[in-house]
Amino acid sequence: MSLKFGVQRTILSLMTSKHYDVIVIGSGGGTKLVTPVANLGKKVAIIEKGPLGGTCLNRGCIPSKMLIHTAQLASLIRDAVRFEIQMEGSFEIDFKHLVQCVSETIDKESESIAPYYHDHPNIDYYPYEGHFVDKEVLEAGGERLTADKIFLAVGARAAIPKIPGLEGTPYMTYQEALRNLKKPKKLIVIGGGFIATELGYFFSAIGVETEFLVRSILLRPEDDDVREAFQEAFAKQVKLRLKCDFQEVEYKDETFTVTYKDGEGKIQKAEGDALIVATGIKPWTDTLHLERTDIEVDEKGFIKVDDHLRTTQKNVWALGDCVGNYLFRHSVNFEGTYLFRTLFESPSDLPIVYKGVPHAVFSCPEIAGVGKTERELKETKVPYIVGKNSYAASARGMALLPETGFVKLLFEKHSLKLLGAHIIGEEASNMVHMLILAIQMDATLHDLLEMIYIHPALPEIVRNAARDALKQIQS
Incomplete structure (x- = not known):
């Protein structure tokens, strides 16, 4: 240790710092470790430089889906003629008012969080950027903070490609x-x-x-x-x-x-x-000054964690986009719930298990999936069978007059356990949930076939895909 660095550490140790049971940096998925922990009687500090609620609430999932709902309605109106509904003339969307309404709704929701934190006796809210000034000391708004447990949930932001001339132009992320x-x-x-x-x-x-x-x-x-x-x-x-x-x-x-x-x-x-x-995206970890700690990151800046979400420094955990395991709000919610349960509610040494992490793309057509892709099964040389059925080849699907849409199921060839499910078409993000449960419960092809499906409803397409897989076994 150099003399200069040793003096700096000594000065830091002499400075007054406020100690907490828990410090959380990031108010997106990190919120799973704020109020629930505080309600157990522990003192919690939440550090968030931006609007409370994180990316999902303020600039991600929720505002985008509110806007996309309008887009879906517009698509339905334009498509009405296929269902023998004749529309005369065109329609207009008040774009500016739409965006203003969505933004105002989001801002109101975000602003409602701070008063709750201020009123909670066990929560201190620091509306600043937090960073390490020493291995175990954080700074936020000029105050030095320490804690028994530190959780990093700083999220990620847009990664900008190095295209000549792009920088300095008024492009949007x-x-x-x-x-x-x-x-x-x-x-x-x-x-x-x-x-x-x-x-x-x-x-x-x-x-x-x-x-x-x-x-x-x-x-x-x-x-x-x-x-x-x-x-x-x-x-x-x-x-x-x-x-x-x-x-x-x-x-x-x-x-x-x-x-x-x-x-x-x-x-x-x-x-x-x-x-x-x-x-693409890149993590906000460059704002944390992790070089002053023992916390390691990979070549892209994502924080390295083990199967308990522990970083390479004692008493520091990380979750969400800044880790990069899965870049979804539902996955960081899962991680936050896991940490709360195993560290506070019912302490245990159980590792986190991502059995079936689903995803959806809210575009047109809609996409949803969970588990392995066929490409991944081929690469890992897992023997499998495929069951596939189109939307058009179902009772409910016929009413939708779909141009695109199918369910694809992937089963392990010998055990017939469901390994992956992929859907493209209307209500894919809802349809996939029965298959998330199936993977979670280690369900087999026969389990899917023995269910009673409502007729006529879209999940019959899942049953028909399972029947298609069964034909391969019987042939």
Whole structure:
């Protein structure tokens, strides 16, 4: 230890610090460890530099789904003619008022949290950025804080690609796009993940000409059958350019020009009055000054944790997007509940088990999935059988007149245990829940076939997919 560093540590140890039972940095999924712990009589500090509620409430899941609901209604109205409903004339969406209403609703919800924290005798709320000043000492708003247990739930933010000319232009990430009050005439979206496809769907459905520029393919993590079906359907709604090698971004006279090489190496240009960049995320861990601690991160900045969500420093845990195991609000809620249960409510040494982590893409068509993809089973050489059934080949599905939609089930060949389930089509995010439970309970093909399904209802498509798998066993 250098003399200078030793003196710094001595000074820090002499400074007055406030001690807590628990400190939580981040008010998204971290909230699972604030009020519940405080209600047990423990002193808790919550540190949050931004609006309370985290990404999901303020700039993610909730405002995006409120906007997408309007997009879905607009899609239904445009599609009404297929159901013999004749619509005369066009309809208008009050874009500015819509975004204002959503933002006001979100802000009101976020602002309602602080008074509750202030009134709770065991909670201290620090509306500042928190960071380590020493291995076991945090600072927030000029105050030094220590705790028996520290939980890092700082989340993540948009990662911006290094495209020449992009920096300094008024492009939007998801954060700005969700509060943008000016409806674009022509929108360019750079990116092909779930954030890009959800936002792009919203703008396209409300009448904005939308062009996607994607470095490789859309929704890469999805099961290949689902991804290919989505890509085909989505290309009917937006201009879709794949395999783009980005060369430059220019902004002049309120117009963006994105220059790229297409899949054949030819130079192409896309122009629009708005640009959304949605090419991934990176964790907020660079604000924590982890170099002053023993907490290790990986090459992308995500905090390393074990199967108890413990970091490489004693008495410090991490959860959520800053860990990067699963980038969903429902997964960090699961992690927070696990930590509360095993550290406070009913202390135990049980590891966290992610048995079936589901996901959904709220675009058009909707996607949902849980468990393994067929690609993953092939890569790991797990023997399997596939059951598949289309929406159109079901009683309820026929009424929907679907152009795209199916359920795909993956079973282990010998035990017939359900390993993965993937759905593309209407109400996919609701339909998948019976299959989440099936994976959680180690259900088999026969368990799915022995259920009684309501007729006519969409889950019959799941049953029909299971029947399709059964045919393979019997043949």
